[in-house]
Amino acid sequence: MKIFLDTANIDQIKKFNELGIxxxxxxxxxxxxxxxxxxxxIIQEICNLxxxxxxxxxxxxxxxxxxxxxxxxxxxxxxxVIKVPIIESGLKVIKKLTDDNIKVNATLCFSxxxxxxxxxxxxxxxxxxxxRLDDIGHSSMSLVKDILEVITKYNFATQIIxxxxxxxxxxxxxxxxxxxxSTVPANxxxxxxxxxxxxxxxxxxxxxxxxxxxxx
Numbered sequence: 001m002k003i004f005l006d007t008a009n010i011d012q013i014k015k016f017n018e019l020g021i022x023x024x025x026x027x028x029x030x031x032x033x034x035x036x037x038x039x040x041x042i043i044q045e046i047c048n049l050x051x052x053x054x055x056x057x058x059x060x061x062x063x064x065x066x067x068x069x070x071x072x073x074x075x076x077x078x079x080x081v082i083k084v085p086i087i088e089s090g091l092k093v094i095k096k097l098t099d100d101n102i103k104v105n106a107t108l109c110f111s112x113x114x115x116x117x118x119x120x121x122x123x124x125x126x127x128x129x130x131x132r133l134d135d136i137g138h139s140s141m142s143l144v145k146d147i148l149e150v151i152t153k154y155n156f157a158t159q160i161i162x163x164x165x166x167x168x169x170x171x172x173x174x175x176x177x178x179x180x181x182s183t184v185p186a187n188x189x190x191x192x193x194x195x196x197x198x199x200x201x202x203x204x205x206x207x208x209x210x211x212x213x214x215x216x
Contacts, residue, residue: 001175004053004109004161004183008032010045012186017049026105026127026161026183028083029059040076047077055105055125055161055183059082065215070118081124083107086114091121098122105161113149119158124183130174131164141173148178166190168192 002023002113009032016022025046035042046054054077058069066089066129070082081103084090094104098121105125106118110133115126128147130140159180165171168191174182184192 002054002181003171004181005189006031006163006165006183006185008035008042008046009048010035010042010187011048013046016186016189020187022050023181024054024079024183025050026083026163028055028057028107036073043073043076043080047079050079051090052079053081053103053125054079055081055083055107057107061085061089063086063089063092063096066090067096070097070102071100079107083127084123086118087193089116093151094118094123095120095142098124106158107163109147110143112143112146112150116150119151119156123158124163125159125164127161127183128163130162130170131166133164134166140170141177144174145181146178 003021004024004026004117005013005022006026007013007025013025015075023213032039032042043056055074058066060066062070063133071080071154074080082097084093085108094106097104099169105122105127106123109115109126118126128143130144133140133143144160151158162174162179164183165182165184165188168188171182171184171192
């Protein structure tokens with residue numbers, strides 16, 4: 001399973017990219033708004049750091065404006081993927097952009113029906129927002145499983161990006177189900193790295209080595 005970093009923060013991207021575990025980046029208007037930088041300079045800097053898919057979202061909801069924004073964004077870098085919400089106008093835009101060979105991330109997916117329509121429209125990726133479903137008492141991993149079943153049964157080329165990840169177990173469960181990608185916030189990625197028993201074990205090894213007076 002690939003891991004995308006869900007952030008627009010350059011320091012976070014640099015940090016985790018150096019670990020060799022980041023395959024791409026996803027952004028959204030909320031994440032971009034947290035950074036006190038020019039929008040285009042942020043996206044360009046991310047493109048300079050990451051050699052993988054970088055999702056950037058359109059902000060209009062009217063089809064022609066969405067397409068105009070998407071084409072402008074896609075010119076920034078060959079790795080740009082356009083995030084389009086799964087709404088009626090969004091499906092029209094997904095079809096148009098796909099026909100124009102622009103990659104699309106169909107975002108804000110909350111049902112198999114939405115995913116199916118986005119895939120039929122040609123979406124490169126579909127992003128079920130699992131955390132938000134869990135927040136209202138729905139079984140989010142059942143949604144991921146069902147979308148994967150539809151992809152397999154009908155041989156769709158669309159890949160799942162498991163999004164709105166709330167905790168490390170979401171990432172583990174997504175991996176076990178066979179999801180293609182999880183997009184993970186920096187704080188959750190930190191939690192995946194660290195385990196208290198690793199720290200305890202490392203301390204014991206180093207203490208024992210120090211007591212031995214051996215040298216490398």
